[in-house]
Amino acid sequence: MKRLLIVAHSPSPNTTRLREAAERGARHPDIDDVEVVAKPPLEAGPEDVLACDGILLGTTENLGYMSGALKDFFDRSYYPVLEEKQGLPCALYIRAGHDGTGTRRAVESIVSGLRWKWAQEPVTLRGEWQEGFVDQVEELALTLAAGLDAGVL
Structure with a gap:
């Protein structure tokens, strides 16, 4: 059984919908051998990363940067996982009010330093809220979980 860790900052009803979509996609009924663990960044830590086989990151755009909560997660996890989790498949979605x-x-800079492997291009959900954002995140999570399930990631 593989483990997919979802670490997503969701401070609003819409970003909560995105996190829920990620969980729904990762738990698709066609995926048999992937356990999904979802945590907010302030509750996730290096022990969660060390126990996972893939990670999906979700963040808001805050003043042109990732959320402080996700940055805190990276600050606490970076060195404890650096050597053991090189090559970890990862994906990212960003809820961006601007670009x-x-x-x-x-x-990307932090992920590069960790030597994690992008399972696919990050998804940036730009501008005013659109219902299609939910489907994009669900598909992103489904793709990552399916790759783990099939053993190609």
């Missing part, structure tokens, strides 16, 4: 470029660049 999300700075947020993406910041997370």
